[in-house]
Amino acid sequence: MKRTILCVSLLALSLTACKNETKSDKETTSEEKSEQVEKENTENLPLAFQSESQYEIARLYLDLKTKFVEEDAYGARKIAEIMLKKFSDEEMKSIAQKIIHQENNIENQRKAFFQLSEMLEPTFAKNISGGKLYKQYCPMALDGKGAFWFSAEEKIMNPYFGDKMLHCGEVQETLK
Template identity: 40%
Template sequence: MKTKFKTLGIIAIAALSFTACKNESKSDMQKEEVKQENTVKNDQNQDRRIDFRHEKEAEVFYTYLDIKNALVKTNAEETQRIAKDFADNHEEKSEFHEPQIYTLMAKIGELEDVEEQRELFNELSQKIEPFLQAALKEGEIFKQYCPMAFNDEGAFWFSVNEEIFNPYFGDKMLHCGSVQAIIK
C-alpha cells in the first residue's frame, strides 16, 4: 500500500512539474511574441531621428517603413492597406517622389498575396534608394541585405534601425541579413 502511495505521489509531482514547465514555456513564447511586436513597432518610432528636405519626402519614406514592417509581420492585408492608402492619397506625378515609387506602391496595394507583395517591395527598395540619397537631410538610414531572399538571389531593404528585421522572410528568418551600407 505504501508503495502505491509513493508511486502515485511521484506521478502527481511529475505531472505537476511537467504542467508547470509547459505553462512557463508557453508564457515565455508569449513574452517573445510581445517583444518581437514591440521591436517592430520600435523601428517605426525610431524614424523620428531622421529628417528630410520636405515633409512629403518623409511621408514617402514613412510609408515605405510601414510597408516593410507589415511584411516583417507577414501581414498581407496590412501591407495592402498601407500601400493602397498611399496611392489613394498621393498623385502619381509629384516633385517629391519618382512616379515609379508611386506606381510600385499602388501595385502593392492591389495585391493580396504576401509573396507577390514581397517581390514588388524588392523592386520598390531598388527604386527608392536614389530618392533616399537625395532627400535625406539629417540622420542615418541603414541599407540591409539578405543573401537568401528570392532563392538565394538576395535582396535589400532600408531601415532606421540597425537591428535586422527581414521583410522577405518575416518570422521564418526574422533576423537573417546584415547592414550593407548607411545613407547619411
C-alpha cells in the same frame, strides 16, 4: 642646481612653444571640430528629409517594411493605398498597385516591395537631412537572388522572410 636650471629652462621653452601657436591654427582646429560635431549631431537627430513629402514617403516605406516583417499582407495593402495617393511618379504608383492587388499573395507583395526599395534608393540617399537609414541586405531573399531594404534601426528585421528568418541579413550601408 643644474637639474633645477634645466627643468626651469625646459618649462619656459614649452610655455613659449605653446604661445607660438597662431590664431589661425586655433580657428581651423575649432572649425574642423565644429563640422565634426555638427555631422555627429545630424546623425543623432530623428529621421528627416529635404522635403515633407520625402519624409512622408520614407515613413510610409518604413511602415510597409514593418508590415512585411509581421507578415501582414492586409496591412501592407492599406499602406500601399496611402502611398498610391502620395506618389507622383507613375512607376512608383504601379508598384503600389501591385502591392494592393496582391493582398492574397504576400510573396508577390514582397517582390513589389523590393522594386519599391530600388526606386526609392536615390531619393533616400540624396535627400536625407537628419538621422540615419540602414541599407540592409539578405542574400537568400527572392529565391536566392538577394534583395535589400531600408530600415531606421540597425537591427536586422527581415521583411522578405518574416518569422521564418527574421534576423537573416546584414547592414550594407548607412545613409546619413
